[in-house]
Amino acid sequence: MSKSFLDKLKDIVTDEQVLTAHSELIPYESDGLTAFKALPRAVVLPNKQSEVISIVRLCHEHSVPFVARGSGTSLSGGSLPNERGIVIGLNRLNSILDLNIEERYAVVECGVINNDVSEASKHYGLHYAPDPSSQLVCTIGGNVAFNSGGAHCLKHGMTSNHVLGIKAVLPDGTVVQIGGHSLDSVGPDLVGLFVGSEGLFGIALEIILRLVPMPEGFRTLLAAYPSMEQAGDAVSSIIDAGLLPTAMEIMDNLTIKAVEATVHAGYPTDAGAVLIVELEGEIVEIEEEFKCLRKIIYESGAYNVTSANNQNERALIWKGRKGAFGALGKISPAYIVQDGVVPRSQLGSALAEIDSLSEKYGIRVANVFHAGDGNLHPNVLFNNSDEEMLEKAELLASEIVQMCIRRGGVITGEHGVGMEKREFMNDMFSDKDMDQMLILTDIIDPHQIANNDKVFSRSRVPGI
Amino acid sequence: MQHNIEVNNVGPNGQIMADAVKSCVHCGFCLPACPTYRVLGQEMDSPRGRILLMKNVLEGTLSLNEANPFIEKCLGCMACVTACPPSVPYGDLLVSFREYANETNVKYSFFDKYLKKFMYAIMPYTARFRFVVYIGIILKSLRNFLPLKLRAMFDLLPASFPVNEKFPETVYAIGNKRARVALLQGCVQSVLAPRINQATIRVFARNGIEVIVPQGQGCCGALTYHAGLSDSSRNMALQNMKVFPKDVDAIITTAAGCGSAISEYSRLFQDTPQYEMAMDFSGIVEDAISFLDGLGIVDEVIVNEDREIAYHDACHLSHAQGIRNAPRRLLHHIPRLKIVDIMDGEICCGSAGIYNLEHPEVANKLGVQKAVNIIKTGVDYLVTSNIGCMTQIEVSLRAMNSNINVKHIMEILDDAYRGEF
Numbered sequence A: 001m002s003k004s005f006l007d008k009l010k011d012i013v014t015d016e017q018v019l020t021a022h023s024e025l026i027p028y029e030s031d032g033l034t035a036f037k038a039l040p041r042a043v044v045l046p047n048k049q050s051e052v053i054s055i056v057r058l059c060h061e062h063s064v065p066f067v068a069r070g071s072g073t074s075l076s077g078g079s080l081p082n083e084r085g086i087v088i089g090l091n092r093l094n095s096i097l098d099l100n101i102e103e104r105y106a107v108v109e110c111g112v113i114n115n116d117v118s119e120a121s122k123h124y125g126l127h128y129a130p131d132p133s134s135q136l137v138c139t140i141g142g143n144v145a146f147n148s149g150g151a152h153c154l155k156h157g158m159t160s161n162h163v164l165g166i167k168a169v170l171p172d173g174t175v176v177q178i179g180g181h182s183l184d185s186v187g188p189d190l191v192g193l194f195v196g197s198e199g200l201f202g203i204a205l206e207i208i209l210r211l212v213p214m215p216e217g218f219r220t221l222l223a224a225y226p227s228m229e230q231a232g233d234a235v236s237s238i239i240d241a242g243l244l245p246t247a248m249e250i251m252d253n254l255t256i257k258a259v260e261a262t263v264h265a266g267y268p269t270d271a272g273a274v275l276i277v278e279l280e281g282e283i284v285e286i287e288e289e290f291k292c293l294r295k296i297i298y299e300s301g302a303y304n305v306t307s308a309n310n311q312n313e314r315a316l317i318w319k320g321r322k323g324a325f326g327a328l329g330k331i332s333p334a335y336i337v338q339d340g341v342v343p344r345s346q347l348g349s350a351l352a353e354i355d356s357l358s359e360k361y362g363i364r365v366a367n368v369f370h371a372g373d374g375n376l377h378p379n380v381l382f383n384n385s386d387e388e389m390l391e392k393a394e395l396l397a398s399e400i401v402q403m404c405i406r407r408g409g410v411i412t413g414e415h416g417v418g419m420e421k422r423e424f425m426n427d428m429f430s431d432k433d434m435d436q437m438l439i440l441t442d443i444i445d446p447h448q449i450a451n452n453d454k455v456f457s458r459s460r461v462p463g464i
Numbered sequence B: 001m002q003h004n005i006e007v008n009n010v011g012p013n014g015q016i017m018a019d020a021v022k023s024c025v026h027c028g029f030c031l032p033a034c035p036t037y038r039v040l041g042q043e044m045d046s047p048r049g050r051i052l053l054m055k056n057v058l059e060g061t062l063s064l065n066e067a068n069p070f071i072e073k074c075l076g077c078m079a080c081v082t083a084c085p086p087s088v089p090y091g092d093l094l095v096s097f098r099e100y101a102n103e104t105n106v107k108y109s110f111f112d113k114y115l116k117k118f119m120y121a122i123m124p125y126t127a128r129f130r131f132v133v134y135i136g137i138i139l140k141s142l143r144n145f146l147p148l149k150l151r152a153m154f155d156l157l158p159a160s161f162p163v164n165e166k167f168p169e170t171v172y173a174i175g176n177k178r179a180r181v182a183l184l185q186g187c188v189q190s191v192l193a194p195r196i197n198q199a200t201i202r203v204f205a206r207n208g209i210e211v212i213v214p215q216g217q218g219c220c221g222a223l224t225y226h227a228g229l230s231d232s233s234r235n236m237a238l239q240n241m242k243v244f245p246k247d248v249d250a251i252i253t254t255a256a257g258c259g260s261a262i263s264e265y266s267r268l269f270q271d272t273p274q275y276e277m278a279m280d281f282s283g284i285v286e287d288a289i290s291f292l293d294g295l296g297i298v299d300e301v302i303v304n305e306d307r308e309i310a311y312h313d314a315c316h317l318s319h320a321q322g323i324r325n326a327p328r329r330l331l332h333h334i335p336r337l338k339i340v341d342i343m344d345g346e347i348c349c350g351s352a353g354i355y356n357l358e359h360p361e362v363a364n365k366l367g368v369q370k371a372v373n374i375i376k377t378g379v380d381y382l383v384t385s386n387i388g389c390m391t392q393i394e395v396s397l398r399a400m401n402s403n404i405n406v407k408h409i410m411e412i413l414d415d416a417y418r419g420e421f
């Protein structure tokens, strides 16, 4: 980076907003996946949208790569810095600009924390439905980039189902407004194109989010099973019975133990698996459904069933699930979180395969996942001060991804391709598909500066 | 998180620090909980960032002097520990690191160095501190001519001279004696607000608790402990162990900061010959609030008016000791009382030991935010459980022309008993 680039950066923002000291860069070296780390040339912390726009324009002018960063909780190396470029930290753009209760939408800046949207709208009986486990910390900008999901997305849909419009600055500095204030729009679905683009199409500055009414009531239960397979089968039986819970989550014994060692959610530590099922809707309706659900649960071999009788008990059940990833840190110094999806009918056999892979490599795998939509989260637990084990863990993780592809699934359900799953893109997509995606990316980002080393390995040139 | 810390090269607490670093998974859940990250908006001033900085210093890949300003800006409020899914022992890491920094002769600016020396030579010693407070009050009119950091010191002084109250050695229980406790007066509190201990004694006596006030007691070591000055903390702690009797049901503290530091004596006295003694001592120390809550209130409180109050969780009670329900339960013994929640209640008010003197800019911002959120509740009383918070909140409220009364929970109970609430 030439001196003049940094100087020009400091013309846009104050000197304090540009971090270049070693001690200032280190905290930005990784996101939630510490297996990757890199120090950027600088981190810039804009206070307002106009500053972001000018920074992106400057980067374009100088062909300096940039990586957008929200809260840095990505689990795929998505916000890993580029050594040749800068990180644009967006956490200070955190205003909720408009809450339209009548039309049920919120206009927020990209650095607003997911949960804060629901907090702000709850007085009006509304909330923002997508609820990643990281909802207390991750930003809407990050959610948009990854099309993040959460436990309750089984019924409500992922981020893409809740983003109505986006104001973005494209990598060449153009500011665009796509979508609008309602779900109906004319012409191509540009919002759909932007959501999930992992920062490759520029920076979302302002996002219009759909708010949905809080359900009248919830019924939540926690069922313990002797084995993962029985829990997996229960999920199929629930769907077959025509019920549509808002969430169905499974955790295996290893995860249960980690959770109990930290957040104490009251899960039975002797269970082979626990299944959380939640129903929501009008109270009369869910009471009926709940009866039916309990019957299925008992018939499916659950040996211990607790249902939440009030909001506190419900929160406790969820506290364990939402804290599960973090809790794994208690039982392992490092882990790789995989995020593959398999068709729901294959859940049981996919889990069995993961088990045997784990045995083959002699490495523990803790499973905690969105069972309702077949989105697995196998966590490969290892000690990464041991080089050999790290290699083995990576091999094991990659075999799990391959298995998902082989079974007709996909490599990522919600955590994104980022840095970590770039190498699997070719297994997932044909050369033709890859070419089309690269061509599109190059049109939007001619200088290849927007998070450009992510998702695709740039060693690949379209058509070759 | 993986690390390459050579545990034997970084002082006696190498293993403790390395273990803490190892248990952090870099998930970032602590970011929004951290007051300094919220105010400063940069990751060097977040728990996750600080852990990375300390890790790099201990690994030898970053100079201590470069990293230390960010570690210094940590309030030690422990909100990050509450938010952390794998419960990283951040407090152990922080204190051990500060100790390591002191022993490695970390450089402070001239001003900070002498401010620290001055404060730690004065505050823990009641007589010296009282003297300085007297002088300070006399010189208060000079405040406008002073640099920001000194100005902050003057702002925190009370308006009038605190009275030097003497406690009787024993205050007998009224009615049936249910327990016998010894009171740890607290160094700063006993100068700035002796009324809190008096209120505690009266409330306890009414509820059948005999209170003794051992002579010769001093600071529990909290101020210096949280700054990583373990030797001096140990000496102070030992003095208390000498003068406090063992044949009591509990040793009572009325300042959350003291209770939290004493609960860490196991680390402070680790590998010392006095370990057992320290454990016996800290094992019976309890905050007045949780002790009274556990024993149960027997003397009924009568009030004539409906009241709304807001309760502020002191970080060293809620985050550091996990005591959140006991104070609310106690307050609910006062009939016709409604407790209103404060928005962002789990965020520190900016007091944090002598933090408001060392980092007035951050502390002021936190103080203002806290005051705004308290004013929004529309209450007449702000109730809390720590002298540091009380001073900081009172100053912040007054700066915004608010007259909201700031009281310790024991004072409110005492007032209510005496028909003055």
Ligand SMILES: Cc1cc2nc3c(=O)[nH]c(=O)nc-3n(C[C@H](O)[C@H](O)[C@H](O)COP(=O)(O)OP(=O)(O)OC[C@H]3O[C@@H](n4cnc5c(N)ncnc54)[C@H](O)[C@@H]3O)c2cc1C
Pocket: A031, A032, A067, A068, A069, A070, A071, A072, A073, A074, A075, A078, A079, A090, A110, A111, A131, A132, A133, A134, A137, A138, A139, A140, A141, A142, A143, A144, A145, A146, A147, A148, A149, A150, A151, A198, A199, A202, A203, A204, A205, A325, A326, A414, A415, A451, B026, B027, B028
């Ligand atoms: C413990 C834990 C649990 C998690 N649980 C879930 C879960 O249940 N479901 C789920 O889907 N994910 C989950 N995640 C992953 C992560 O929280 C999400 O991917 C989240 O959306 C990332 O948000 P962030 O603000 O941290 O973004 P960052 O990590 O900072 O960035 C993520 C990506 O978004 C890009 N980006 C950030 N802001 C913008 C912007 N304004 N415009 C364009 N691009 C931008 C970045 O360049 C990067 O590629 C979890 C992570 C952790 C650590």
Ligand code: SF4
Pocket: A326, A329, B023, B024, B025, B026, B027, B028, B029, B030, B031, B047, B048, B051, B080, B083, B084, B085, B086, B087, B088
């Ligand atoms: S929440 Fe805990 S584990 Fe996560 S980054 Fe913060 S300290 Fe580390």
Ligand code: SF4
Pocket: B033, B034, B035, B036, B037, B046, B047, B050, B073, B074, B075, B076, B077, B078, B079, B080, B081, B090
């Ligand atoms: S102790 Fe408080 S200020 Fe320090 S890192 Fe933790 S949350 Fe932040």
